[in-house]
Structures are given as structure tokens and as C-alpha cells.
Amino acid sequence: MTALADTWGINAAQFWLRGQRPDREVGYDEATGMWEVHGYPEILRALSDPATFSSHTQRLVPEARGFSEGNLTQLDPPDHQKLRKLVSHAFTPKVVADLEPRIAEITVELLGQMQDRAELVADLAYPLPVIVIAELLGVPAGDRDKFKRWVDGMFNSTNKVSIKDRSPEDEAYFASAMEQVGELANYLTEHVRERRAKPREDLLSKLVEAEVDGVRLTDAEITNFGMVLLVAGHITTTMLLGNALLCLDAHPDQCAMVRADRSRVPAAIEESLRFLSPFAAVSRVTTEETELGGVRIPADQMLLLWIAAANRDPRQFADPNVFDVTRDPNPQLGFGRGIHFCLGAPLARLEGKVALNLLLDRFPRLRTDPDRAPRFLPSPNMTGVSELPLRLR
Ligand code: HEM
Numbered sequence: 596m597t598a599l600a601d602t603w604g605i606n607a608a609q610f611w612l613r614g615q616r617p618d619r620e621v622g623y624d625e626a627t628g629m630w631e632v633h634g635y636p637e638i639l640r641a642l643s644d645p646a647t648f649s650s651h652t653q654r655l656v657p658e659a660r661g662f663s664e665g666n667l668t669q670l671d672p673p674d675h676q677k678l679r680k681l682v683s684h685a686f687t688p689k690v691v692a693d694l695e696p697r698i699a700e701i702t703v704e705l706l707g708q709m710q711d712r713a714e715l716v717a718d719l720a721y722p723l724p725v726i727v728i729a730e731l732l733g734v735p736a737g738d739r740d741k742f743k744r745w746v747d748g749m750f751n752s753t754n755k756v757s758i759k760d761r762s763p764e765d766e767a768y769f770a771s772a773m774e775q776v777g778e779l780a781n782y783l784t785e786h787v788r789e790r791r792a793k794p795r796e797d798l799l800s801k802l803v804e805a806e807v808d809g810v811r812l813t814d815a816e817i818t819n820f821g822m823v824l825l826v827a828g829h830i831t832t833t834m835l836l837g838n839a840l841l842c843l844d845a846h847p848d849q850c851a852m853v854r855a856d857r858s859r860v861p862a863a864i865e866e867s868l869r870f871l872s873p874f875a876a877v878s879r880v881t882t883e884e885t886e887l888g889g890v891r892i893p894a895d896q897m898l899l900l901w902i903a904a905a906n907r908d909p910r911q912f913a914d915p916n917v918f919d920v921t922r923d924p925n926p927q928l929g930f931g932r933g934i935h936f937c938l939g940a941p942l943a944r945l946e947g948k949v950a951l952n953l954l955l956d957r958f959p960r961l962r963t964d965p966d967r968a969p970r971f972l973p974s975p976n977m978t979g980v981s982e983l984p985l986r987l988r
Contacts, residue, residue, distance in 0.1 A: 598612065598613040598614055598916075599612075599845055600612035600613050601613060603841070603968075603969055603971065604968065604969075604970075604971060605971050605978065606971065606973065606974075606975045606978075608975035609875065609903065609975060609978060611633065611901070611903060611904040611907045612871070612903075612907070612978070614907075614916045616633070616908075616909075617631070617633045617904070619888075619890070620632065620633055620634030620637050620888045621633075621634070621637055621887050621888035621889075621890040621892075622890070628897070629878075629896075629897045629898065629899050630892055630896055630897065630898040630899070631898075631899050631901065632887065632888070632898055632899065632900045632901065633901045633904035633905065633908075634888060634904075634905060634908055634910070635905040635906075635908035635910060635911035635912075635928070636888075636908075636910065636911070637887055637888040637905075638900045638901070638902060638905045638928065639905075639928075639932060640887065641879055641887060641898065641900055642877075642879075642900070642928075642931065642932045642933040642935070643932070643933045645671050645672055645675075645933070645934055645935075646671075646672075646882065647881060647882055647883060647885050648879040648880070648881060648882075648885075648898065649671050649879060649880050649881070649882050650668060650669055650670060650671055650675070650879060650880075650935060651663070651669050651670065651671055651880065652669070652878045652879065652880045652897060653666075653669055654880065655880060655895070655897055663819070664813070664815045664816055664819055665678065665812065665813070665815055665816025665817060665818065665819035665820045666819045666820065666822075666823055667679060667682065667820065667823060667935070667938065668823060668827075668935060672934065675934060675935075676934070677807070677810065678812075678816070678820075679934075679938070680807050681805050681806075681807050681810070681812060682802065682805070682812075682820060682938070683938070684801075684805045684807065685798055685801035685802050685805050686798065686824075686938065688941060690731075690798070691941045691942045691945060692941075692945070694727065694731070694942070694945065695945060695949060697727070697730070698723070698727055698945060698946055698949045698950075699949050699953065701722075701723055701726050701727065702719070702723055702949055702950050702953045703953060705718060705719045705722060705723060706719065706953060706954070706957050709987060710987075711986065711987050711988050712964060712984065712985070712986060712987075713984070713985045713987055714982055714983065714984050714985065715836070715837055715840060715980070715983040715984075715985055716833060716837060716980060716981060716982055716983055717982075719836065719950065719954075720832075720833045720834075720836035720837050720950075720980075720983070721743070721829070721833050722739065723832075723836070723946060723950060724828060724829040724832035724833055724836075724943075724946055725739045725742060725743075725829040726739070727828075727942070727946060728824060728825055728828035728829050729742070729825075730797075731797070731798050731824075731828075732786075732797060732798045732799050732821055732824060732825065733786070733790070733795055733796075733797025733798060733799045733800065734782075734783070734786055734799070734825075738782075741782070742779070742825060742829070744775070745775040745776070745778055745779040746775075746779075746825075746826055746829070746830055748771060748772055748774070748775030749772045749775050749776060749826070776822070779822055779825070779826075780818055780819070780822060783817075783818045783821045783822055783825070784814060784815075784818045786799055786821075787799060787802075787803065787814050787817045787818055787821070788814065790803045791803050791814070798824075799817065799821060802817045802820065802821070803817060824939070827937075827939060828939055828942070830873075830977075830979075831873045831874055831939075831943065831979075832939075832942075832943045832946050832947070833979065834873035834874075834972070834977065834978065834979025834980070835864070835867070835868065835873055835943055835946075835947050835979075836946075836947060836950055836951070837969075837979055837980035837983045838867050838868075838870075838871040838873060838978065838979055838980070839863065839864055839867040839947060839951055840951075840954070840961075840963075840983065840985075841867075841871070841963065841969065841980065841983065842863075842866070842867040842870055842871060842918050843863065843867075844962055844963045845918070846918045849863070849918060849919070849920045852920060852921075853920055853955070854955055854959075857952060857955070859920055859921075860948050860951055860952055861944065861948055862920050862921070862922070862923070862925070863920040863951070864944060864947040864948065864951065865922075865925045865927055866918060866919060866920050866922055866925060866927075867918075868906075868927050868929030868930070869906040869912070869922075869925060869927035869929060870906070870918045871903075871978050871979075872902055872903035872906050872927070872928070872929040872978060873929065873977060873978055873979045874902070874903075874929065874931075874976075874977065875901060875902065875903035875904075875975070875976050875977060875978050876899045876900060876901045876902065876903070876976050877899075877900050877902060877931055877935075878897060878898060878899055878900065879897075879898045879900060880895065880896065880897050880898070881893070881894050881895060881896045881898065882894060882895075902928040902929065902931065903929075903978055905928050906927050906928055906929065911926070930943075958987045958988070960986075960987070960988055961985060961986075961987055962985070962986050963983065963984065963985060963986070964984035964985055964986050965986075966984075967984035968984075969982060969983045969984070970982040970983075
């Protein structure tokens, strides 16, 4: 049987989507100078030991250092805990839950503009999360074409990331990605300065005002955190929506079950996060010599933890290559695990639930377009559609 990943034309590097397992769960890749980890228990161990497996990977990538401050994903304890506590004061479960009616309103408006031959990403899966995160932060949603240009510039390489022997092509790509990051940073810094002078009712203002034990955030911290939210907050959810729809479309029996019983929508979202994990890998760097999966790893080594591959590990999941919305429990790692567990998971799950329910309500005959194949993002570190043509009726 041809794997769905082949039918869909997903990046060949993502072998786990083709039912294959690596020769070793932990191995060194000579070409990139990084350690690759694909197994569930090995990844779980690394994610639960931040003292040995540090998140401050940018220390090995000097060009990126300027953007570490305030970037939660780069911090280790105790700084991580301090910043996470501070931003959690502004980005609370209530702030997210209160967004539900607005998410539904935006979705209904976007669905209303869809033609019979729609394209999910451009028509819904891209604009919805961007409008939501922009409104939440308090930056004009109308600037979303700019965000798209900057973010696309960061993720449009088909090459594997390498920390050694970068080719001139890699260097040029890296330089241009950093330029895009710089432009986005300048844009956000301007907004942060404005909020300091004149606070409004938005997340940027709340971040400016947030205080824990007399400590406040600097402009650079808010800018970099805002950048993480804007980037992480939209492309990943775009991928989640596209992937969930693709999974349901490819498994009509599962789709029928979800259509018949909408309380299954959240489980269908979890299973699509396992089956096609948008954020395929997270990285860590060793602070000392250690052992992982029976392999000795020296200090100061970069690790790529392929959570997408762990989500297909047969040691953890029975029939890992079967898409099963009744899977319970489903301890999928799509949002990471441990102290860096995705801060936006409640928002992503809410957007996924609202959008999927409204799509199913409105289009009883919704299916992928048999004449126009989906297109996937080129990066091996991402699994998600960049185009998903649909037939609505
Ligand atoms: C962290 C995935 C949506 C904000 C993470 C991590 C993963 C992830 C795997 C862990 C990174 C690590 O351990 O190094 C996803 C996926 C999403 C999603 C698959 C959608 C389906 C969002 C949204 C937001 C967001 C909507 C914000 C609005 C963050 C932040 C962190 C994070 C701030 C860093 C947390 C920390 O380091 O303490 N996400 N994310 N994510 N995510 Fe998400």
C-alpha cells in the first residue's frame, strides 16, 4: 500500500510518515553536525531534563543571539520560569476562552467568502489564526501580508538545518531569514514603545504592565516574545487546520464518526496532531556529557528531537500508522512536553475546534479537490499544507 505521505507528496526526509523507523533511535548526523533523536521515550527523557538538555540552542548559532532575550523557547530554569510566570499573567486561560465568540465570528465571515472550489489555507487556515493573534497582541490584522512575507522568509528552505559547513546557499538563506526576523522585530518594537506611552486593552499593553515580584519586561523581551507569539501563533495553527482536514478526508469512516458526534472533534484534533505533527522537531543542546537511548553524547552538542517521529513510535502507540480518532489515551507530543509545553496549546485547540465544527456544519459534502493536489511546506522541520484545494458542494 502506498503511504499517504507519498500520495500527498510530503518531504521525503520525513520517513516516519511512510511507516519507516530509523536504524537507531539516537544517532549523529555527520552532514549536519547534529544528533537526531526519533524515539518517544528518548525524547521524553530529554524534554524532562532541561539541566542536561538546554533550550538555549542559539548559543551555537551566533548570528541569532540578538533575539534570545525574552524568547521563552530559548530560556532555561530559573530564567524560564520567571518569564513564563510573567507572560502567563497576561496570556491567561480566561483571555483565551473569552476569544471563542470572536474566533467563531471571524470563521463565519471567512467561510461566507469561500467559493465552491475553495483553497483552505488562503481562505481560512492562514487568515483565521493570524487575525486572532494580531487582534490579541493589538497589532493591525491588516498588516498580515507583511507578517506572511517575513514568516515565509524564515521557513521557505527545503534544506535540513546544519550547524557546520554551511554551503554558500545555506549562508545566503540564513542571512535573508535573519533579515526577515529583524524587520519583524523592528515592527513590533515600534508597537511596544507606543503601548508604553499609551497603553490599550491588548496583550502588548498587558505585557508592558505585567509585573511579578517587582520585575517587569524590557522592550526587547516583549518584542521577542511578541515575535514568538506571532510566528508560533499562526503558522502552526494553519498547519493544524489543514492537517486535520486532510486526515479526515483520507479516512472517511473516521470523518463520518466525527460528523455524527461532534464531541469527538477535540479527539480528532489530538489524533491529527499525532498523525501529522505540524512542528516536526524541537532542538536542545547538551550542557554536559550524557547518555540518551544507550548512546553517549558529549557536552555542547545540538540535538534535533523529532517529536513527529516519536508520535509514530510503536513502543508508545499501538498501530501508530493508523489514524484513529477514538485513540485513548493519546499522549501525543505535538505541543512538546515539560516546562516548555506549548503556551498557545489552549488557543490552537480552541481555534481548531471552532473552525472544524463550523466547516463540517456548513459544508456537508466537503472534500479535497480530486483535480488539484495539496501542496506541502518545503521545510523538513514542518509538516503542513501550504495549499489545500477543496470542493465544498
Ligand atoms: C512552544 C507546537 C500553537 C506559542 C511550543 C512547543 C511546541 C509547539 C512543540 C515546544 C517547543 C520546545 O519544547 O522547544 C505548537 C503547535 C501549535 C502551536 C503544533 C498549533 C497547532 C501555538 C500558538 C501559540 C504558541 C497558537 C501562541 C499564541 C508557543 C510558545 C511556546 C510554544 C510561546 C514556548 C513555551 C515555552 O518555551 O515555555 N509550541 N504550538 N504556540 N508555543 Fe506552540
